[in-house]
Amino acid sequence: MKYLNYKISNEPSKIVEDATLLKNERCIVDALEGTLALPILIDEKVRGYVFHGTGKLVVDSIIETTKGAVGKPTVKNLKRPFMMLGGAEEIKDNLGNADTSDLQNVGYERVDAFIKNAEELCGRLLKRKHCHVDFNGKDSQLFAFLNEEDKLDILVSKNDKLVYKSEKKVYISKESKSILQRPGEIIVSRKGKTVVIANNGILIEK
Amino acid sequence: MHAKEASRFPHRHGGKIHDYVGDIMEGVAEGISGELERSVFIGPHDIRVSRGRREEDVVKTDPAKAASAMSALGNEYRLRILRELVYGGRYISELQDKLSEITASTLSSHLDVLEKAGLVAQEKVRGRYLITIPGRMAYKMAKKIARFIEKELEPE
Numbered sequence: 001m002k003y004l005n006y007k008i009s010n011e012p013s014k015i016v017e018d019a020t021l022l023k024n025e026r027c028i029v030d031a032l033e034g035t036l037a038l039p040i041l042i043d044e045k046v047r048g049y050v051f052h053g054t055g056k057l058v059v060d061s062i063i064e065t066t067k068g069a070v071g072k073p074t075v076k077n078l079k080r081p082f083m084m085l086g087g088a089e090e091i092k093d094n095l096g097n098a099d100t101s102d103l104q105n106v107g108y109e110r111v112d113a114f115i116k117n118a119e120e121l122c123g124r125l126l127k128r129k130h131c132h133v134d135f136n137g138k139d140s141q142l143f144a145f146l147n148e149e150d151k152l153d154i155l156v157s158k159n160d161k162l163v164y165k166s167e168k169k170v171y172i173s174k175e176s177k178s179i180l181q182r183p184g185e186i187i188v189s190r191k192g193k194t195v196v197i198a199n200n201g202i203l204i205e206k
Numbered sequence: 207m208h209a210k211e212a213s214r215f216p217h218r219h220g221g222k223i224h225d226y227v228g229d230i231m232e233g234v235a236e237g238i239s240g241e242l243e244r245s246v247f248i249g250p251h252d253i254r255v256s257r258g259r260r261e262e263d264v265v266k267t268d269p270a271k272a273a274s275a276m277s278a279l280g281n282e283y284r285l286r287i288l289r290e291l292v293y294g295g296r297y298i299s300e301l302q303d304k305l306s307e308i309t310a311s312t313l314s315s316h317l318d319v320l321e322k323a324g325l326v327a328q329e330k331v332r333g334r335y336l337i338t339i340p341g342r343m344a345y346k347m348a349k350k351i352a353r354f355i356e357k358e359l360e361p362e
Binding site: 026028068 | 338
């Protein structure tokens, strides 16, 4: 489903006080003071933002098995633009007006350049043929981070469910179930039972 | 006297004890590296549909990695940390309770060593420490070596 009914505001804000955009048992997304924010309007309501400045993403992409933990936490400094859908209301108090110097601090001479980047980023996700985003639901959030290879890393969170997809790994967590896909293997863990599918074999651990 | 046996148990055949321990350590280092390569396929309840080329993996062992793992094990407190983590993830405060005779900063530096060696992983959000698959294996091997040496050094 393409989601075309969205608009990017042309009035940038900035984070005036460090804001935690998402926090649960498995991940944290922070946007630090001075980060620019451009509202994303869907059906004329602010449903999210495109941020650009300084932020941090932490995902505990680790699976616990009876033989030990597998995987490493993902920790990324967010220097490139990223978008957030859902949770827009919660950060309203952390936002203030941005002026030219705030734009310059992030590397923009004019607001148009930021808007263009924001539109491009939103378009890459929301105009995808198979993109279906349910961000009207309570407690659900979607993030898209532009990575160093110019590709999108995606994070979706709803209550205690989490999906993180990057170039090198996919991590899914829901209650006592976790799945980690990384080069060469897929590990599925559920209530202490583990299945590993790797290049050179399959392990079923009861 | 069988040559193979003489090389495995030199102290029984006039060899020096440090040569003997050295041989054991070398064997274990190779073993750990081999296990690291195929760790997910090991265990008493495994169903192994297929497996990698074990001999080749051992030959490719990186001595630096093996030495790092062995070095991380070479401390009583680090072994005790691993023992605690075998029973599940622990917050640093819980580990501190169990190892109350060392300071918080010493405990942190031991955890750093274990983490760098890949024997322990820390969750960055909750902060819990978890033992990794190589960590669990390394701890098992350390216990086995200790038991074996104790038994071998007992007076007959």
